[in-house]
Amino acid sequence: MSRAPLNLPRLAWRYLWARPMLTALNLMLLSLGLAAIGFVVLVSEQMEQGLRRDLxxxxxxxxxxxxxxxxxxxxxxxxxxxxxxxxxxxxxxxxxxxxxxxxxxxxxxxxxxxxxxxxxxxxxxxxxxxxxxxxxxxxxxxxxxxxxxxxxxxxxxxxxxxxxxxxxxxxxxxxxxxxxxxxxxxxxxxxxxxxx
Incomplete structure (x- = not known):
């Protein structure tokens, strides 16, 4: 008996489609994490520029x-x-x-x-x-x-x-x-x- 090759992208898509609430929650958490990282990078850059200017x-x-x-x-x-x-x-x-x-x-x-x-x-x-x-x-x-x-x-x-x-x-x-x-x-x- 031969098995069909595993199609990973198709499997992932079906998993996400089968659990829409969990997918939405994961996307929201990912977005919040990226926004937090972006905020920290921007704040640290502005603080560094301010320190350079003042010093x-x-x-x-x-x-x-x-x-x-x-x-x-x-x-x-x-x-x-x-x-x-x-x-x-x-x-x-x-x-x-x-x-x-x-x-x-x-x-x-x-x-x-x-x-x-x-x-x-x-x-x-x-x-x-x-x-x-x-x-x-x-x-x-x-x-x-x-x-x-x-x-x-x-x-x-x-x-x-x-x-x-x-x-x-x-x-x-x-x-x-x-x-x-x-x-x-x-x-x-x-x-x-x-x-x-």
Missing amino acids: GGIDLVVGAKGSPMQILLAGVFHLDQSTGNIPLATVSQLRTQPLVAQAVPISLGDSFQGFRIVGTTADYLGLYQLSLARGASWKAPMQAVLGAEVAGRSGLKPGDRFHGTHGLASGGDEHEQAYEVTGVLAPTGASSIGSC
């Missing part, structure tokens, strides 16, 4: 006494409370070192509607390759350039004034002296306010 051109971070991780998270990624500021004389001393190509100081601690106010120099704009969409860069103390997201959410534009608050939490003590908005940055995905 681009930064070889060393100098900060006040505290946790090195906290200094990095606060100073570079703006994700943690600042450990405090170092003296301006220390920044000047770093700039005179022959192995230091550029020193970009930042001062953190205040905010506006939950967005950090970053006290810095114009070198900060060059370090992150930021460009202005409207207005001009700051020229004097208490002038500020807003990020695109900050300007969009607050409705502020060049010529307007705002008061910063101490700390990151809303409802903090408000500064008496107001900042003057001199410009708005082109959108980049970052959300800090830069000021002089």
Whole structure:
């Protein structure tokens, strides 16, 4: 007695056709699994691009006494409370070192509607390759350039004034002296306010 050769694709098709609910469940689970894998790949790619953008051109971070991780998270990624500021004389001393190509100081601690106010120099704009969409860069103390997201959410534009608050939490003590908005940055995905 001879047997007919086994036709695997035909057998699989009959099995799937005989159990439609199980087939639908398997297809749904396969689709969800592929979607989850795609989501993880996209998120990890975007996180990697963000890390590269935020760390681009930064070889060393100098900060006040505290946790090195906290200094990095606060100073570079703006994700943690600042450990405090170092003296301006220390920044000047770093700039005179022959192995230091550029020193970009930042001062953190205040905010506006939950967005950090970053006290810095114009070198900060060059370090992150930021460009202005409207207005001009700051020229004097208490002038500020807003990020695109900050300007969009607050409705502020060049010529307007705002008061910063101490700390990151809303409802903090408000500064008496107001900042003057001199410009708005082109959108980049970052959300800090830069000021002089």
